[in-house]
Amino acid sequence: MARSPSSPELPASSAPRPSACWPNAFYNNAGIEGDVAPITRYSLEAFRRVLDVNVVGVFLGLKHVLPVMLKQNKGSIINTASIAGLIGSPEIAVYSASKHAVIGLTRSAALECAATNVRVNCVCPGLIDSRMLSAIIQGRNPGNAPTPNEKIVERIPARRLGRASEVASIVAFLASEEASYVSGSAYTVDGGRTAG
Numbered sequence: 001m002a003r004s005p006s007s008p009e010l011p012a013s014s015a016p017r018p019s020a021c022w023p024n025a026f027y028n029n030a031g032i033e034g035d036v037a038p039i040t041r042y043s044l045e046a047f048r049r050v051l052d053v054n055v056v057g058v059f060l061g062l063k064h065v066l067p068v069m070l071k072q073n074k075g076s077i078i079n080t081a082s083i084a085g086l087i088g089s090p091e092i093a094v095y096s097a098s099k100h101a102v103i104g105l106t107r108s109a110a111l112e113c114a115a116t117n118v119r120v121n122c123v124c125p126g127l128i129d130s131r132m133l134s135a136i137i138q139g140r141n142p143g144n145a146p147t148p149n150e151k152i153v154e155r156i157p158a159r160r161l162g163r164a165s166e167v168a169s170i171v172a173f174l175a176s177e178e179a180s181y182v183s184g185s186a187y188t189v190d191g192g193r194t195a196g
Contacts, residue, residue, distance in 0.1 A: 015054060021067065024075055024076065025177070026075065027171055028057075028125060030058050031132075032049075034095050035137055036136055037139075039093055042093070051094075054102065055098050066103050066113070069176060070118055073117050073118070073179025075117070075118045076118075076119045076179070078171050079102050079106050080122065082096075082125055083194050084190055085098075085100045086194055102122060104188050113183070122187070123167060123189060124190070126156070126190025126191060126194070127153075128189075129161040131162070145155070174187065
């Protein structure tokens, strides 16, 4: 019985076929907001926890998926960063630093894969109607009445919060062949928040 060189335990006829089970797209969506506090009150333990999830998690995803995609010479990796990785933001400096790192990892990995058919991009959501946004807003106003939506959206040119489905649409585009010439990009989904 012939053995597959890539899987010595399996007969060649039952070895996995790349098109059948290898990933063509990987959404590397690791992220926690961490504590909402100024740097001077941030503990090293809390700092490391955010970096472990937001940066090490993304790094490990890249480390383990890239070899598979490079072997098949095809694939798209989409990391979740944030507009906090493009601008500073008070009281979430650690989250912001972690998302700056995700953008750096994305661009570096894209350059490492530039001569292949493997693409690496990231999506940078802005203020999205989500549990995370609610936690950040509450953390900035502990014990106070919730901040009215009208006040929150004043800083967004589109004058509304984004929806998770709008982020998902960009991720789906980046995963598709429609984005075959897109790599190393940081796509903002922020209603124009970082435009000016």
